[in-house]
Amino acid sequence: MPEPKKTSLAARHEELGGRMVDFAGWYMPVQFTGIIDEHNTVRTKAGLFDLGHMGQVDVRGKDALAFLQYVTTNDVSTLDPGQAQYAMLLLPTGCPIDDIIVYRRPDGDGYFVVVNASNAERDIAWMQQKAAERTDLDVSVEDVSPVTGMFAIQGPLAEAILQRITDDDLAKVEYFSAIETTVDQVPCMVARTGYTGEDGFEVYCPIEQVQTLWDKLLEVGKSDGLRPIGLGARDTLRLEAKMALYGNELSEEITPLEVGLSWAVKLDKGDFIGRDALLKQKAEGIKRRLVGFKMVERGGVPRSHYDVQVDGKTVGFVTSGTASPTIGENIGLALIDKSYAGVGKPLQIMIRGKAVGAEQVRTPFYKRAE
Secondary structure (H helix, E strand, C coil), rough: CCCCCCCCCCCHHHCCCCCEECCCCEEEEEEECCHHHHHHHHCCCCCCECCCEEEEEEECCHHHHHHHHHEEECCCHHCCCCEEEEEEEECCCCCCCEEEEEEECCCCCEEEEEEEEEHHHHHHHHHHHHHCCCCCCCEEEEEEEHHHEECCCCCCCHHHHHHHCCCCCCCCCCEEEEEEEEEEEEEEEEEEECCCCEEEEEEEEEEEHHHHHHHHHHHHHHHHHHHHEEHHHHHHHHHCCCCCCCCCCCEEEEEEECCCHHCCCCCCCCCCCCCHHHHHHHHHHHCEEEEEEECCCCCCCCCCCCCEEECCCCEEEEEEEEEEECCCCCCEEEEEEHCCCCCEEEEEEEEEEEEEEEEEECCCCCCCCC
C-alpha cells in the first residue's frame, strides 16, 4: 500500500497530540482530545478543521457556465459573483460520482469547485475528460489542489474569532457566499458554508500559508476555547445536521432523489449528465426514502450498512449511525422501502445479529438556534 499523503498541517496535528489515521489515502487526525469533547467544542465554542485533503478545481473560459450546467445537477446560471451552491456530478445512471460545492468567483472571473478527498483524483479526471469531449465548448478545467490551502473554522464563536485577523466585515458574508479578503495579511477567499450544522467559514489560501494562518487562529482564539477538531467529531456533527456523506448517503447505487436532495437537482434547467435517468425515476415513482431514526431499545450503536427490518423483513439499510453527543441518544439515517417510511413508524436495526428497536423521527436531529 502506498504511504498516505500529508496535508500542510500533518506535523502540527502530531504536535497537538492528534491520533492519526489513513483516511481516503491521507494522513489525517481522527481526534485530539476526544470525539465527544471536540463535538461539544464546535457546538458551544469553535473548532478548526484541516481540509487540506479536499480537491479544488478552477473552471474558466467563455463557456465555463455552459460546461458546469452540463456536468452538475444544480442551476449554476443563478449564481452571482461570490455566491456558491451545493450540487452533484452524476453518472448517466443518475447516481452521483460525488457531491460538490460550486463557487462563482467573487470577481466574476470563472468558477471554483471543491470536491471530496476520497474522490478528488477521479472527479478531476472525469471533469477534464468531459471538457475534452465537449469540443464545442471553450472551457479549461485545472486542478489547483497542489497550490490551494483549505481549512474551516466552525461554531457559534467562529465569526468573532476569524474577524480578529480578517480585514473585511464577515457579518456581511451571507450563507453560501464568499469574499476575497486578507486574513492576517494573507490574500484569501473566505466562504460561509460549513458541514457541521453550525455557523462558520472555509478559508482558501496559498498552500504555503496554511500553517501560519492555522497557528495564528489557534493563538487569537485560545481565550474563547478554539481547538483543532478531528474527523471523528466532523462525522458526528454532520450526521446530527443530516448532511450527506459520499459513500454513505450518496453512492453509485443511490440517486439524489432517493435521499432528499432533489432541491439540488434542477431538472428544468436543460440537459445535464444523468438528467434522463432521474426524469425516468421520478416518472416511475421513487421507491426508496432516506429516513432518520433513534434507537428505543438498548443493544448498541447503529452503523453504516447494518440491515433494517420491519417485522422480520429486510426493508433497507443504515447509511450512517452514531451515539449523538448533543442529543444523548443513538441515532442514524437509513435508506428504506418508501412504503415503510414515516415519522413515528417502527424499525428494527440488526446489530450483531440481533433486531434492536428503533423509531423514525424528524430530521435534522439538530438545528442551531438562529
